[in-house]
Amino acid sequence: MTDGLMRVVIGGTWRLDDPLPTIAVKGDRVRIESSDLTFFDSSLPAWIFGNFKNVRQLDLGSLPPRLQSLVRIAEKASVNDHLGEVPGVLAQFGSWGMESAGSWGRSFNHIGNTFMGFARVLVGRAKVNWMDFALQLQTAGVDALPIVALLGFLTGLIMAYVGLIQLRQVGATVYVANLVSLAMTREMGALMTGVIACGRTSTAFASQLGSMNVSQETDALRALGLNPVEYLAVPRILAVTLMVPLLATFATFIGVFGGMIVACAGDLSIEQYLTQAVRAITFKSFLVGFIKSIAFGFIAAWAGCYRGSVAKRSALGVGEAATSAAVLGITLIVVSDAIFAVIFNLFDL
Amino acid sequence: MSADLADILTCDGLAIGHGSKVIMERLTFGLAPGKILAVVGPSGCGKSTLMRALGGLDEPLAGTSTLFGINLVTASSKDRAAVLRRTGFLFQGSALFSSLTLRENVEMPMREFLKAPQREIRQLAEYKLALVGLADAMDKLPSEISGGMAKRAGIARAIALDPEVIFLDEPNAGLDPLSSGRLDELILRIRESFGTTVVLVSHEVSSILRIADLCVYLDPDAGTMGAYAAPKTFLQAGNHAKAHAFFKQTV
CATH class of the missing domain: 3.40.50.300 (P-loop containing nucleotide triphosphate hydrolases)
Known part of the structure; x- marks a missing residue:
């Protein structure tokens, strides 16, 4: 180093596969010279660019012209297409607030559009893809029967097992039939089916609609004068809203049967169990479960369609949409279940 | 011919x-x-x-x-x-990996084929992106950049290994x-x-x-x-x- 000028001499062979030397840059004036430089690939200009890009005065005059050009190109080429500055913390907080508000706005807009779509279906003015509707009745409904049956059966079975252990202590094992029947009819049948619909159908809808966003198919629908919510979301939501109550009813009966297996393997006869179960299942409790399942079906399908329609246009965005659809759907189902509990209590149902 | x-x-x-x-x-x-x-x-x-x-x-x-x-x-x-x-390829849709930043996209082939430490790979990737004019967009995701920038990032990845x-x-x-x-x-x-x-x-x-x-x-x-x-x-x-x-x- 002389007079504040750092002199760097480079030479030899520079290849991508070879380790690069480390250097401590001192001062803001550097002169790089070459001596016996036999071969170099992009590792050498990358090393010079990386180590000396912040030097105020960099003299490359004595380097081979091709090397000079490769370093200068990288320095000059940093011209970008309208990239903003990194925002401060306050601005980031503001952006987050705006984004959250926008997200709520978009979700309410989507719900509004969905109900408008339903209204237009009722008056016969909607352009709906009825093929999709038929397909979803099959895939979201009939195809879900095995998983709904399995989980419903196991839920009833587990409840009966836990119930038996507790009720045996007070000599009231016969009431295990009431416990299982009432819980399955009012609560678990609808809740389990709603959760299954979120995991199975919501994510599928989010992926389908998200992929259509990526490939600009939704834009093409708009260009054709079709409303994507009406054309794509309404048939899906309608199909799931119709199928989930049926599936929930099926899950309820399968759950009661699951409970019977455990109860009858222990302390009860089949006649005792069925008599108690029929006494426990009233029209009111069936209605409560049925109303809930309609709402849960709507929520599960809407969450999938909504997250898919606002998915980012990338493979990552589609994956995020599927995940967030399941999370949103399950969260809304549990929240609405709590609200239903309060409302039904108020109306003595 | x-x-x-x-x-x-x-x-x-x-x-x-x-x-x-x-x-x-x-x-x-x-x-x-x-x-x-x-x-x-x-x-x-x-x-x-x-x-x-x-x-x-x-x-x-x-x-x-x-x-x-x-x-x-x-x-x-x-x-x-x-x-x-x-060889290097630039596909029609750029085919950048959407879950990776531009820097990570360019680093990926380097990680696979070079036995260099992370610091050197990072330096090389930054250089390649600077070469195509994306020095200030290295930490952006592909979904956050324009089509022209995506093409340039695709070229930076294509030339990653010289x-x-x-x-x-x-x-x-x-x-x-x-x-x-x-x-x-x-x-x-x-x-x-x-x-x-x-x-x-x-x-x-x-x-x-x-x-x-x-x-x-x-x-x-x-x-x-x-x-x-x-x-x-x-x-x-x-x-x-x-x-x-x-x-x-x-x-």
Whole structure:
């Protein structure tokens, strides 16, 4: 180093596969010279660019012209297409607030559009893809029967097992039939089916609609004068809203049967169990479960369609949409279940 | 039209297509190192299919093609990997990995093939991105940048390992004239700086005239190559009638 000028001499062979030397840059004036430089690939200009890009005065005059050009190109080429500055913390907080508000706005807009779509279906003015509707009745409904049956059966079975252990202590094992029947009819049948619909159908809808966003198919629908919510979301939501109550009813009966297996393997006869179960299942409790399942079906399908329609246009965005659809759907189902509990209590149902 | 021993890329009697359907056949030409070859022709004539076959991504239906003197169809997996290490691809939609930032996209092939520490890989990736004018967008995700920037990032990834041959599929597609011009300059700059051989598929005749040394015109009516010459010769009437008509219509 002389007079504040750092002199760097480079030479030899520079290849991508070879380790690069480390250097401590001192001062803001550097002169790089070459001596016996036999071969170099992009590792050498990358090393010079990386180590000396912040030097105020960099003299490359004595380097081979091709090397000079490769370093200068990288320095000059940093011209970008309208990239903003990194925002401060306050601005980031503001952006987050705006984004959250926008997200709520978009979700309410989507719900509004969905109900408008339903209204237009009722008056016969909607352009709906009825093929999709038929397909979803099959895939979201009939195809879900095995998983709904399995989980419903196991839920009833587990409840009966836990119930038996507790009720045996007070000599009231016969009431295990009431416990299982009432819980399955009012609560678990609808809740389990709603959760299954979120995991199975919501994510599928989010992926389908998200992929259509990526490939600009939704834009093409708009260009054709079709409303994507009406054309794509309404048939899906309608199909799931119709199928989930049926599936929930099926899950309820399968759950009661699951409970019977455990109860009858222990302390009860089949006649005792069925008599108690029929006494426990009233029209009111069936209605409560049925109303809930309609709402849960709507929520599960809407969450999938909504997250898919606002998915980012990338493979990552589609994956995020599927995940967030399941999370949103399950969260809304549990929240609405709590609200239903309060409302039904108020109306003595 | 026949291939030369010194050619870096050759094809001899090549037939390409989808499944068993032949789109183009009897393709025979060679390309010398450091040259830029443009593959042109009407939509659907098999330009991208030819490029994929030349780059070893698809098997040709008949004939042979070699890259660095190696037939990628019959080569051992080790030779094939060694050849692919010396080539780079830019796909039509850029094909950047959407879950990775631009820097991570460029770093990925380096991590796979170089035994360098993270610091050096990072330095190399930053340099490559600076080279294509994306020094300030390194930490952006592909979904956060424009189409022109995505093309440039795709090129940065294609040249990550200093390939000797790069294949560019429709690099100018969907770009405005300014971005398209910048991209042409970038391709020329890469060729001049690294001596890279470039094979590009394009519809942009003005861009081809600006950068290509040689041009293969694929004639869908004949089902084979209609011409193989310097692109400027296609502008002159009397030379290669169909290629001339194609160039005159699109200029």
